Amino acid sequence: MADTVLTSTPRSPLDGAAARLAAATRTSAGAVRLAELPFLTQVNVRLDAKGPAADAVGLALDLALPLEPNTVVRAGELTALWLGPDEWLLVAPPGRERDLETRIREAAGDEPVSVTDVSAQRTTLLVAGSRARDVLAHGCPLDLHPRAFGPGRCAQTTLGRTQVVVVARDEPRAGFWVLVRSSFAGHLADWLLDAATEYV
Template sequence: MAELYGESPLTSRTHALDRDSAPQAVRLTEIAFTPQIGLRVDPKSSAAERISTAIGAMLPHQPDSAVHTGDLLVLALGPDEWLLVGREGTAGALQATLTAALGEDHGAVVDVSAQRTIIGVSGPMSRDLLNQGCALDLHPRAFGEGRCAQTLLARTGVVVVCRDAELPSFWLLVRSSFARYTADWLADAATEYRTTVPAAPGAAANDYAVCS
């Protein structure tokens, strides 16, 4: 009998992401095998209240917002649509918790973990890298921690999540079928930062020196 094993959409790109990262400027990594549960429910319903109690945080009502509760990240993708991203190995338990809280009320709980993978982009030049292919205003005043958005990056649909506005650090949730293309684009766009280092203390935030 064949032995079953799991392989992430970017297994073949792990080396490229590491090779084309520039540790002092931008870092690219895959956050693989993250449980992702899609939730649809009326935000004003008693089911929404029960779900909020079950996960330990209110479902964010403002689209393009995100909340953290323990190891769970809740993304508001629409007026009655959320994506819950959890810790590896918890998909079944999370889906069961949401299904039980939904009860007989109208709504849907769907495990979409295989639909997307996550690419982490972090470091002082990460905003510059993303803005090479994304029209979002990623300045921390406009897109700080607790924000997410569905947008296009290099003509590919992604969900961008701001994980840390100061570092900064972002997650890109990308469909598995487009993951390799997106990873290759990011790796190629990041090559210019392999020869840049942050400016000395006291210099302007966007001043970078080029190493020979």
């Protein structure tokens, strides 16, 4: 009897919403751009920000972990989000999980560090366009004005009654990343499409 090899292609939690997101983007004439950025690497890191491991990990990643609350540091394709005094989320292109985990653990040596691959836990929505802030403001309690939440800022908050991490991208035209748990991604996509209706 022949051996059977089962292979599976990963499916994004918003696989079924891609066409609707693209349609809203096409009809908004640049006012709103909605898209999923599936399968991004997301690694949660916890360590003592004042300990030797923080500097060693920063050197290994070629990126200093942000120490100011709710800020973002980028170096090449790697982004570090401040989530707490001893917690960061590293975001990178798909497939970088093991590389990041290995580099962090090796750099930390015997120092206490927690490194957890949470890539499958969330997906990322891109919200961009000239009315991106207006769309998010419909259901987010944050002050999203550029003076309060400009490029290089991030926050754990709610959007459309869903827990998310919102990241203001480097340039205003680049819009926002909205990181949402996979189980709530469909609800949030529907909410964003509804919130964007007046601009489409």
